[in-house]
Amino acid sequence: MHRAVVLLVLGGMLCLVLFGRLLYLQVIEHDHYRTLSEDNRVKLQPIVPNRGLIYDRNGILLAENLPSYRLEITPEQIDSMTATLDGLADIIEIRESDRSRFEQLLARKPRFEAIPLLLNLSDEEVARFSVNRHRFPGVDITAGLARHYPHGTLGAHALGYVGRIDEQALKELDTSNYRGTTYVGKIGIEKTYESLLHGTVGLQQVETTAQGRVLRVLNRQAPVSGRNLYLTLDSRIQLAAEAAFGDYSGSAIAIDPDNGDILAFVSLPTYDPNPFVNGIDHAAYDALRNNDRQPLFNRALRGQYPPGSTVKPFMGLAGLEQGVTTEHSSTYCPGFYMLPGNSRKYRDWKRAGHGTVNLNISITQSCDVYFYDLALSLGIDNIHSYLGQFGFGRSTGIDILGELSGLLPSRDWKRRRHDQPWFPGETIITGIGQGFFLVTPLQLAAATTALANGGHMLQPNIVYAEQAASSQALIPHTPRLLDTITINQQQHWDDVIKSMIDVVHSQRGTARSIGVDSPYEIAGKTGTAQVFGLKQEEKYDAKTIDEKLRDHALFIAFAPADEPKIAVAVIVENGGSGGSVAAPIARQILDAYLLEPTP
Amino acid sequence: MNIALGRHHADASKRGWQYRLHIDAPLLLALIAVAGYGLIVLYSASGGDAGIIERQLVRLGIAFSGMFVIAQVPPRLLQRLTPWAFMTGVLFLLAVLIGGETSGGAQRWLNLYIVRFQPSELMKLAVPMMVAWYLAEARLPPHRWQLLAAAVLIAVPMAMIAKQPDLGTAVLIASSGFFVLFLAGLQWRLLAFFSVLTAAATPVIWHFMHDYQRQRVITLLNPESDPLGSGYHIIQSKIAIGSGGLFGKGWMNGTQSHLDFLPERSTDFIFAVLGEEFGFLGILLLFGIYALIVLRGMMIAIQAQDSYTRMLAGSLSMTFCVYFIVNTGMVTGLLPVVGLPLPMISYGGTSIVTMMAGFGILMSIQTHRKLLAT
Structure with missing residues (x-):
């Protein structure tokens, strides 16, 4: 055979091999490669x-x-991430x-x-990167x-x-x-x-x-x-409340008693959330964390304090409604209280005693002995069930995560927690909001709200409406009524509320300083919570005691007393006295809401 | 072997304008067709860049002119000039190895101050010419020692080019030399012997290969081993061709090429663009034109009147065949990526000019035949 023909045949055979390859790629495996090509081309x-x-x-x-x-x-798109x-x-x-x-x-x-x-990035950083951009393939600045x-x-x-x-x-x-x-x-x-x-x-x-540059949009599903x-928050009240605290740490919650709207949600000291958005640096974060006053601690939600005497209106109501006491029953207060057959003295804050007191005087002047006696008469089980109706010992269900539930002690709880029986002495101090009893500022405000609105336990809510971005319409969040407290006799409530009005507006009320010039009627109750226990004969003297161990000052109030529009609870850490420190803060919150016109 | 030749005698009716202009019309038509086809593909591959088409047209103009000029040179003169051309080429290659310009990691260019050119391109023609010249003097089939000498004539320039490194051109030059040897009547048993020898030499060749060349072989065997590195070319070109299917995605509609997934798409990998946009049928058309060119070239070889022109024409035609088989083989993932353009289609360089010069020689051989007595 001619050699040229041999070569041609050889070339032809090679071409056949190629055709085989092409048929394989383009016909047999076509679908596979078409898919790959689509994947290449289209990105989601x-x-x-x-x-x-x-x-x-x-x-x-x-x-x-x-x-x-x-x-x-x-x-x-990066060769060496470290180098980049x-x-x-x-x-x-x-x-x-x-x-x-x-x-x-x-x-x-x-x-x-x-x-x-x-x-x-700052403008300067953007500029500096832009100049050097060519050095960094795969690195981009995007606007967001x-x-x-x-x-x-x-x-x-x-x-x-x-x-x-x-x-x-x-x-x-x-x-x-x-x-x-x-x-x-x-x-x-x-x-x-x-x-x-x-x-x-x-x-x-x-x-x-291939570099990921977008050429065109094939189809789009809008976000x-x-x-x-x-929010239910009112910036004016929030601002007034935060300012009212001055340098004190503490918390204040203001609630609209009609619907549970939270008007002010104060926890002080506070912090600037802006640095957290893009990652706060270690030094600034450590400074916040290691700050003694714990600015990152959400006191309103997670601070648990003894309610002190602010619990007295609730106790009084419990006594009246449960038939343990009446408006007219009186007790003699010698400045201390003793259990029969026990030498331990439960002191009144007023060493000299209040003399003969009834419920009104005991709330107005915050007599402890009356409530020691009342607590003992009620017994811890009654206290637990009645106060439980006001939400003590239970989280309020506010729409902010992380809430703590406080503690309303009971026999069960003590058995479970400490594996011990309940002692009568513990009932006594529970009566004035001490001992195991702990509340969060939010709980205290929620309970005060129920007191103000005649027994409606509302779930505190901080968002009153939401709005779809595409529409103007507001979709309201409906207030949630958790429970209605049974009222046996309206007169009992009126009596307690009258006593609370007297706390602020009577001559001898513990918060009379804020009632003197008030254009509206306030119902309130002061409280002082011991941070540490005094020994039997020790005398509490705010001046000689370390500030961190000073008593917490509390005040609960609602106003106007006859038709409440706002209920507040104020806790001032180490504030000392409820009447002189916490009450004026509450007054400023009330003023901000009741006196200034809504914009 | 001379039977085919003896049967032929050109009659006067065929000696028209083609002989006067020294043009072979079938070959010219096929070349114009493939060049036109190439321009269409290149326009798409370049993303509709009129500038690139313009430059390619200029280059084609030069190449066709060069072909026309060389076609005027009688094969006799060509044969006389062969040793000089070869020696000049070897000297240039030596100069490149010593002081050539580096471009893209390879030292291929020689700056003659007027033009920058690749001496390896010259050798694509000079090597087959030289081997043909040497063996034409001898009695055919060649003696063993003559074969050895011819082998040296092939191996020396080939080694110098492989060293640059330019594996693709080295392979082409080796095959062009081999075709001359084969057409000269290389004994079949020697052929078998050399095949075995080559197989045995593979590990040795491997040893002398550059890392990037080894990588290409590894990549060929398993492109998925390095999908973002050296396997990327092959994977993407297979996707392009495969996704083209029977009929292709249509001109200017190849997503692989237009979206930058396909590397080197105007040059070495332009076949993938063609495969993607015109499909299997488009490739058949291209191969049809290529086959016409090769067949016409081999016909010229068969009709050639002496052994020098016969061997040279055969070698040039078959080298063209190797050219597109190697390129398409590498783009479809059958052969390692050796860096050869798709003849007449790929954008660029001197290779078109050299190739057309080769076709000029073919035309010269065809049209300078002596009239045989009728």
Whole structure:
């Protein structure tokens, strides 16, 4: 055969091999490669929904979203992550916390997804990176929205804050809805209402280049913005209340007795939530944590204090309603009380004693001996069941997560907790709100609310309405009536409330200082809670005692007394005296709400 | 072997304008067709870049002119100039190894101040010419020692080019030399012997390969081992071709190429663009034109009147065949990525000019035949 023909045949055979290959690729495996090519071409991108805004009840913006620049890295486009991070650190400060958070996310997120390294870059940082951008393929600046709290510390304990999603949060969240989301509510309302505020992620199918550059959007499913929240809080009252405390630590809660709306939610000292949004640095965080006055501690929700004498109106009501005492029964107060057959003296705060007292005088002047006697007559079981109706010992169910339940002691509880029987002496001190008895400021306010509105236990609520981003309409949150306290005789309630009015407005009332010039009638009760126990013969002297061991000052009140529009509970840590420290703070809160016109 | 030749005699009716202009019309038409087809594909591969088309047109113009000029040179003269061309080429290669310009990690370029050119391109023609020249002087089939000498003539420039490194061109030059040897009547048993020897030499060749060349072989065997590194080219080009299917996605509609997934899409991997946009049928069309070119070239070889032109024409035609088989083989993932363009289609460089010069030689051989007595 001619050699040229041999070569041609050989070439032809090679071509046949090629055709075989092409048939395999283009016909047999066509579907497979078409799918691969589609995957190459089309990427699913999340569109992050805008987080809902938070307003106060008058429409004042408390949490907003501001444009911010962030630095993002797409791992699959990076050759050496270490070199890239080190290189970036030369131009822009990268804190250790930023880096470790980034590395956590790096391990969990798909490599083609951009991961934020730094949030909220300053203009200068943006400029510095832009100049050097060519050195960092795979690193980009993107514009986004960052949470901002325009009023800073105001109401921070109620609002809470959002923070960057970290590894922990990633485990708890519905990751498909949080694709692309940077922030998640960490605490407070931001956390409780996370699902409403966050909204629903949108998706778009985009055609991209191999470098991930978006060429066009193939189809788009719009995100649903988070819902705006309108709080029951009134910034004016909140501001007045926070200011009224001066330098004191403590807490104040103001509630609208008609519906359980929380008008003021004070826990002091407070803090600025803004630094937490983009990750607070270690030094600032340590300073907050190690601060003796514990600014990060939410006292309103989690502070548990002995209610002291503020419990007396409830005790009095218990006595009257249970038929253990009457308006006219009287007791002699020699300044102390002793159990029969026991030499231990239960002291009255007034060493000289109040003389002969009835319920009205005992509440007005806060006689302890009367209530020692009443408590003993009632017995711990009655106390526990009656006071339990006012929500003591139970969390109120407020729509802020993390609430503690306080403690309303009982035989059962003592058996369970201490494996001991209940002693009568413990009943006695429970009668004046001491001993095991603990309340949170929120509980105390909720109980006061029920007292003010005639026995309606309302669930305190801090959000009164939500609003879909697409509409103007407010969807109100309906107040929730938890329980209605049975009133055996209206007169009993009227008597107790009259006594509370006398606390403020009578000559010898313990809070008369705030009643003198009050244009409206206030019903109140002072309280003083011992921080540490005095020995039998020791005398309490505020001046000689360490400030941290000084008594807590308490005051509960509602006003106007005949038609209550607001109920408050104030606890001033180490304030000393309820009448002179806590009551004036309460008065300022009442004034702010009752005297200033609603905008 | 001379039977085919003896049967042929050109009659006067065929000696029209083609002979006067020294143009082979079938070959020219096929070349124009493939160049036109190439421009259409290139326009899409470049993303509709008119500038690239313009430059490619200029290059094609130069190449066709070069072909036309070389076609005027009688094969006799070509044969006389062969040793000089070869020696010049070897000297240039030596110069490149010593002081050539580096581009893309390979030292291939020689700056002659007027033009920058790759001496390896010259050798694509000079090596088959030289081997043919050497063996044409000898009695065929060649003696063992003559074969050895011819092998040296092939191996020296090949080694120098492989050293640059330019594996693709080295393979082409080796095969062009081999085709001359084969057409000269290389004994079948020697062929078998050398095949075994080559197989045995594979580990030795492996040892002398550059890391990147080894990587290409590894990648060929298992592209998925490094999908973002060296396997990326092959994976993406297979996706492009495979997703094209029978009929293709349509001109300018190849997503793989237009969205930058396909690397080197205007140059070495342009076949994948063609496969993606025109499908299996588009590839068949291309292969049809290529087959016409190769068949016409081999016909010229068969009709050639002396052993020099016969061997040279055969070698040039078959090398063109190797050219597109190696390129398409590498783009479809059958062969390692050796860096050869798709002839007449890929954007760029001197290879088109060299190739067209080769076709010029073919045309010269065809149109300078002496009239045989009828």
